[in-house]
Amino acid sequence: MQGDALVIFTPSGKRGRFPVGTPVLTAARQLGVDLDSVCGGRGICSRCQITPGFGEFAKHGVTVAPDALSEWNAVEQRYKDKRGLTEGRRLGCQARIQGDVVIDVPPESQLHRQVIRKAATARDITMDPATRLYYVEVAEPDMHEPSGDLERLARALDQQWSLPRPQVTPPVLRKLQPVLRKGDWKVTVAVHRNHDEERGRIVDIWPGLHEGGIYGLAIDLGSTTIAAHLCDLSDGRVLASSGLMNPQIRFGEDLMSRVSYAMMNPGGDAEMTRVVREALARLASEIAAEAGVDPTLILEAVIVCNPVMHHLLLGIDPVELGQAPFALATSDALSLGAADLDLVGINPAAQVYILPCIAGHVGADAAAVALSEAPDKSEDLVLIVDVGTNAEILLGNRDRVLACSSPTGPAFEGAQISSGQRAAPGAIERMEINPATKEPRFRVIGCDLWSDEPGFAEGTARTGVTGICGSGIIEAVAELRMAGLLDASGLIGGPEQTGTSRCIPQGRTFAYLVHDGSAQNGPVITVTQGDIRAIQLAKSALYAGARLLMDELGVDKVDRVVLAGAFGAHVSPRHAMVLGMIPDVSLDRVYSAGNAAGTGARIALCNIAARAEIEASVHRINKVETAIEPRFQEHFVAANALPHATDPFPELSRVVTLPQVSFNAGGADGGGRRRRRG
């Protein structure tokens, strides 16, 4: 055939005329169609798979003849024999245009394929990571025109991929020569280039086409737990997720006690830096093992964390964060080498990106939540609450976003609760108390049955019933209140007042017996007066923070509440509202965002434009400092009571009115005391 042919790409709809004989990949590139290729069209990488359509396309007004593409060739056959190729697929670099044709680019062949779809915010994240693979053919050395192997590689990257003047890391320099020779001057390089960099950086190199994949870590470094996702940097898939306890807990459970530790113990900050870095390195190697991935193929990490974790990770004494004006050593996003953070085990040239902090008490984790939940793109007024040992709170819409942090303490994570534990199999995560009989029923993680259903004992035989996790204690306290076992001030009634022997004396106060596992050598699980106080303090702090932002914005209600954090994913919105943790709003306007900070880290790992976006938007977020705001204290004190003695959502539960309940048990509240039996 001679002349030009019409080529229409779907789903983009891009079209153009090309000379007969043009490879599909070339046509796609000229039209700006998003078609992947690592090898640059050499028929090696198979990333450019396309699906030609044949026959009538009324919508496009074309008829595609059976010979609209060149014949299936030997390169394609070899690839198919070796690795398989879905029926109907062609390699875009091999198939040449012979006539008018409609070409579909399947999602997995799109370079900027969608990876994270945020339903709540209608936001799509497409793949555009900082680290990418490039296959290049490098000129061989010539004694008469001497130049280093690196310089010839750099020239190839510039000429073949328009990557000018790449920098190089010492580990790559060390392996450069043997790899170039092993690959017979054809190599794959991983180049890292951040959104604000003109020059990239070669982070690794492999002989020939590298088919082992490259990976990144999205890390949410919390005060209590460290969570990580291992992601494939080519398509954004999460290959494994894992977590471990922050070993700094032994220096203090909450942030301020760690700051105090650093202030009172010379070298204390360095010790905390050391243990958290060791934990990150261990987590990285564990998650790689879990996914069966060579840890040296982890080429990048994104870390989000609160300001105190941020400083301790970087080896900065956090003392300034413990006192007004709460000055951060640095607030902007940081790009570091893995070695700067002693992140051993992963690729030694791996690059680490840390999101910007918003303010002295509102960290990179809050920035990550903002990136994930995008309040600045919201039409309606959204309150986002990320509950950890500190709660990050964002309130706003596309006009304005406010942020603050509130020291809830670790109670919501099951710490400082007498029978508390982290969310793990055996932990009570749901609870109901019958308002008539005052008897509890509950569910534990790892078993779908309620405790009063047949088969529960068998279903929990392996794990036992070991304690109460964060979501369980919320439900327990709310149910105690609705069952008339707690008064509005949070006092547990005695057996005479409540009419149930489950209210047992404990010192000068009472506790509610949830489960006695002692016959099976298990623990006796109670909710103590101290537990109630710890939850009251935590929920008051959370509520006061949200109210403070609402005051600042001059509103007394919000349109939507997003509960984020591992806790937010599991807590019952109804019970949270019974407790008064969050402002009242229609239950169907409460959403769970899961680990939004972790999602934000993952977004920043997969998409460098998102980094630019959050770096710009943190400067537009208005920070409110709870620690020095007198109204925060007022709201905090006012929020101490348990407002709803009746279920505020009667359609979901029977109404029990207990306005008259009031107990007197001596005043001592045992707050903060810990007891665990069994």
Add this chain to the structure above:
Amino acid sequence: MQGDALVIFTPSGKRGRFPVGTPVLTAARQLGVDLDSVCGGRGICSRCQITPGFGEFAKHGVTVAPDALSEWNAVEQRYKDKRGLTEGRRLGCQARIQGDVVIDVPPESQLHRQVIRKAATARDITMDPATRLYYVEVAEPDMHEPSGDLERLARALDQQWSLPRPQVTPPVLRKLQPVLRKGDWKVTVAVHRNHDEERGRIVDIWPGLHEGGIYGLAIDLGSTTIAAHLCDLSDGRVLASSGLMNPQIRFGEDLMSRVSYAMMNPGGDAEMTRVVREALARLASEIAAEAGVDPTLILEAVIVCNPVMHHLLLGIDPVELGQAPFALATSDALSLGAADLDLVGINPAAQVYILPCIAGHVGADAAAVALSEAPDKSEDLVLIVDVGTNAEILLGNRDRVLACSSPTGPAFEGAQISSGQRAAPGAIERMEINPATKEPRFRVIGCDLWSDEPGFAEGTARTGVTGICGSGIIEAVAELRMAGLLDASGLIGGPEQTGTSRCIPQGRTFAYLVHDGSAQNGPVITVTQGDIRAIQLAKSALYAGARLLMDELGVDKVDRVVLAGAFGAHVSPRHAMVLGMIPDVSLDRVYSAGNAAGTGARIALCNIAARAEIEASVHRINKVETAIEPRFQEHFVAANALPHATDPFPELSRVVTLPQVSFNAGGADGGGRRRRRG
């Protein structure tokens, strides 16, 4: 006074009119006059000292009134009381213009003051180092406009010094907060910005005005010795120079034997990397101690070295440098952190610059020689010979420059010589042999007397006479030849042939007895047949390299010879020419350049434009590869003989004609054997 006044600066001659009341520093800056200031005109640093001139200035056509500058003020008085101020000097930031005035900027107040004047090449080097001090006043943190301390420091650097978006190193991040507070938000920062960088990097920070100075190391890393200069980065002064043996010698004396060691011993390259890095760190700390400088104030280093040292320093296996096509892993200049080279002890954020390599056998040391001696700026044809274990040879003029490297081996450095030693007190460095009596006289390092002068024994009592260094062995061999004790092939005659009992049998050959110190328990120092052979090989390699370049350029003589290297500084040009080490040229056209590679490193340390210049010019140097060039072998063989039996410079010495001399002593030459008695 009102209105404008004329201000003329000398020596620049720059002039302009300024409103009365303008500080002299401000006027200087607006005119682009080179007047230093670290504190930005705050009357703290005193770098802006100027000398006003009063009275008639016919040349400039002005008369300067006694009150042309504002009165001596309290800031100046305080500075004078505290540190002293030369009579007649003023502080440019304090003295304000009141009337027409002539202002002299003394050399030490010039920011770009001249530091290295190269007479031979008429080249001046002015101070323009990559690392400079900047005094800044930083905004205090504001809770309501939260931004990190680093970000406010960066803003201050941009606003007060036009340094946009400085990067920061983790060690600086760690000390940032306490230093800002200790300095009450006034700090001095050292910023490193290389010639090809838009953004600088903060390498250190001090409270208030830092008055402790900042320093840099210029390091010449040779195969046998490592030499370093410690320079003041504000004025380029050399505070101390020091050296030590390259500990890699134990893995092989010359480069190729180290490459072999790496090839034959797994991990051998890593071991050599380790020991040389340790040596650099030790040298840095020793030189700092010698100069009485805090080693953490060493903020920069420039390193020059041959390609094998270059790769071993960087941790790159040098195996490719041992075989054609002699491909370098990297040839361009490198910028690294001190930690990348385990250069501990100096400032942990110190930056290291390594000059570019010219080719696989012509390294960054040759580039440094080219930078120092500037053959590309020479009108006449200059041959530059830098003799170390390898000789780097440059030949050319402003039209074209050629370079090669020639494997001379370590004989010129006193190694592989039976009584050889490095140039140190006690070593014979000069020698003469009386052609009539065949008796020697010599001088040793550390004593100005010849050995036959009264007082020599006392003068050398402390050091003794311990051996022969490189320049001594050159003179010894040349003198042996001119005294008729050696034939043209290099054979030492026996006592019967030469008529002197100083020619003593040694195996099947003879040796010449220079000094018998056995009565004083000192060594017996001889020149053996093996020594002659080692020098013949070395000088043949050197001469053949020079000839090869001359062939390439199509010339058979050169206009000028520059001898570089520690050896070049001490060798007698006359004796070198007697031996045939260098092509014949009039003796007054032979120059010693001292350690030109070290000087080149120092230039690159003091002036970033010089870095840009050498990076560009190495690409224009034509490389000639001796190892594969058949003519090199031909020249090498042809150069083995000792050409001059008579002194070629009779005006300097008596003529002794010995064309008939020819010995036969059995053929064995004992080359490479080592003997040392004593």
